[in-house]
Amino acid sequence: xxxxxxxxxxxxxRHQPPxxxxxxxxxxxxxxxxxxxxxxxxxxxxxxxxxAAQVAGLxxxxxxxxxxxxxxxxxYRDVTLHARRHDGRVRFHAAxxxxxxxxxxxxxxxxxLDGRLLLSGLVAVAPRART
Amino acid sequence: xxxxxxxxxxEGDTGRGVVHREHALALAAGHFPGDPFLPGAYLVELxxxxxxxxxxxxxxxxxxxxxxARRVRPDTExxxxxxxxxxxxxxQLAAGGEPAARATLRLA
Numbered sequence: 001x002x003x004x005x006x007x008x009x010x011x012x013x014r015h016q017p018p019x020x021x022x023x024x025x026x027x028x029x030x031x032x033x034x035x036x037x038x039x040x041x042x043x044x045x046x047x048x049x050x051x052a053a054q055v056a057g058l059x060x061x062x063x064x065x066x067x068x069x070x071x072x073x074x075x076y077r078d079v080t081l082h083a084r085r086h087d088g089r090v091r092f093h094a095a096x097x098x099x100x101x102x103x104x105x106x107x108x109x110x111x112x113l114d115g116r117l118l119l120s121g122l123v124a125v126a127p128r129a130r131t
Numbered sequence: 132x133x134x135x136x137x138x139x140x141x142e143g144d145t146g147r148g149v150v151h152r153e154h155a156l157a158l159a160a161g162h163f164p165g166d167p168f169l170p171g172a173y174l175v176e177l178x179x180x181x182x183x184x185x186x187x188x189x190x191x192x193x194x195x196x197x198x199x200a201r202r203v204r205p206d207t208e209x210x211x212x213x214x215x216x217x218x219x220x221x222x223q224l225a226a227g228g229e230p231a232a233r234a235t236l237r238l239a
Contacts, residue, residue, distance in 0.1 A: 019161030019170065046176035049194075053172055072199075073171040079194035121194065 021051040033059040037090040048119045052108035055092040060104035060125040067127040079121030146185040150209035159205040168202040178222035186215040192239030
């Protein structure tokens with residue numbers, strides 16, 4: 001566990017409730033991050049996807065040379081909805097896949113606490129969005 | 132999710148939906164204070180909702196790709212269009228008349 005694990009997502013993210021979907025950081029490495037969801041749901045698939053995007057954004061934003069708190073989502077790719085909805089606790093994982101032209105691509109998933117896969121895919125985090 | 136659309140028109144394998152402004156405001160709550168725009172995941176959800184109207188009873192199983200071109204403010208008119216072709220649906224979302232997102236969705 002690195003010092004990142006001592007952070008709370010709300011300390012470094014612009015999201016405020018009800019948009020903030022990340023609770024506690026439970027695991028962090030140089031290229032990966034796992035966070036528990038902020039509540040027990042219900043987690044419809046889009047809320048799971050947004051939580052997965054938030055952990056990807058947090059991971060990317062914390063990288064040296066990363067987009068920081070201004071990160072936005074540029075693209076989703078190959079996202080599979082393994083469940084339409086989940087009631088209960090969830091854990092989000094993000095792992096850095098590659099960085100090209102300022103876009104940080106992460107492999108993400110959302111799982112139940114006993115490891116059942118709810119959603120998986122790729123998220124590209126962009127430095128900032130056009131207004 | 133409650134019905135996100137104020138108006139929907141389905142014709143054959145295509146559809147067009149105008150998003151309720153109140154729904155858009157709710158989706159953008161907390162994202163972000165002083166600089167509100169809709170999270171990309173919820174834009175995908177809006178496109179999937181129309182896709183499932185067009186392709187009923189099929190449901191969206193996967194997001195093959197969804198790319199975002201600009202921020203979508205909740206106080207702008209948000210219009211979703213979708214066209215089904217076999218197991219795929221091509222969907223687009225415009226905000227204030229400007230293209231904002233494009234997705235390819237896979238049906239199950």
